[in-house]
Amino acid sequence: EAGVTQFPSHSVIEKGQTVTLRCDPISGHDNLYWYRRVMGKEIKFLLHFVKESKQDESGMPNNRFLAERTGGTYSTLKVQPAELEDSGVYFCASSSGTGAGNTIYFGEGSWLTVV
Amino acid sequence: ILNVEQSPQSLHVQEGDSTNFTCSFPSSNFYALHWYRWETAKSPEALFVMTLNGDEKKKGRISATLNTKEGYSYLYIKGSQPEDSATYLCAFRNDYKLSFGAGTTVTVRA
Numbered sequence: 001e002a003g004v005t006q007f008p009s010h011s012v013i014e015k016g017q018t019v020t021l022r023c024d025p026i027s028g029h030d031n032l033y034w035y036r037r038v039m040g041k042e043i044k045f046l047l048h049f050v051k052e053s054k055q056d057e058s059g060m061p062n063n064r065f066l067a068e069r070t071g072g073t074y075s076t077l078k079v080q081p082a083e084l085e086d087s088g089v090y091f092c093a094s095s096s097g098t099g100a101g102n103t104i105y106f107g108e109g110s111w112l113t114v115v
Numbered sequence: 116i117l118n119v120e121q122s123p124q125s126l127h128v129q130e131g132d133s134t135n136f137t138c139s140f141p142s143s144n145f146y147a148l149h150w151y152r153w154e155t156a157k158s159p160e161a162l163f164v165m166t167l168n169g170d171e172k173k174k175g176r177i178s179a180t181l182n183t184k185e186g187y188s189y190l191y192i193k194g195s196q197p198e199d200s201a202t203y204l205c206a207f208r209n210d211y212k213l214s215f216g217a218g219t220t221v222t223v224r225a
Contacts, residue, residue, distance in 0.1 A: 004158065035213070042218075045213060048212060059212070100166045102164070105158075106158050107158055109158075
């Protein structure tokens with residue numbers, strides 16, 4: 001069974017450009033999360049989808065970030081316009097449920113460098 | 116902001132030796148504690164999901180304990196091997212989201 005897959009694995013863009021990251025969760029997982037790790041700091045929560053609905057987007061840093069999950073399958077995270085401080089690794093994760101014992105599975109991350 | 120701390124930040128272990136390190140987290144509103152093993156450019160690998168005070172879990176040579184009343188978890192590696200070299204992340208969960216520590220980076224020397 002395929003795990004959480006993310007695309008692209010690496011991206012280098014100039015400040016002011018737009019980047020769109022894609023995540024395919026594990027098949028059948030209704031819960032999809034975005035996290036990021038910037039500047040070598042801790043991995044931090046961005047938002048949580050349940051199917052196509054945003055359950056919690058409290059971690060989104062500002063309105064330059066837009067996440068969608070049309071149809072409740074794959075998700076995209078768009079950064080527009082990108083700033084230098086957005087550089088880091090963006091992780092997508094998914095889970096079958098939100099019970100205490102549920103494992104949350106992570107993808108390999110999309111490594112973003114803004115120059 | 117939930118304060119999840121891991122110590123030490125890094126450690127070096129001789130092959131064959133055992134080691135352990137700590138994750139401390141808020142003792143209130145506990146839901147679950149997750150441990151992940153992460154090698155850069157790979158997916159963080161889920162090791163354990165711990166939910167009950169006193170939980171002890173084991174996966175091969177790696178085990179973990181949980182104390183929710185005092186807010187800490189230990190992860191143990193028995194008989195370290197070079198393939199155990201990685202960053203071990205703990206994450207505290209009090210609702211739907213995880214709050215991660217900075218990780219403990221383990222380097223096993225052959």
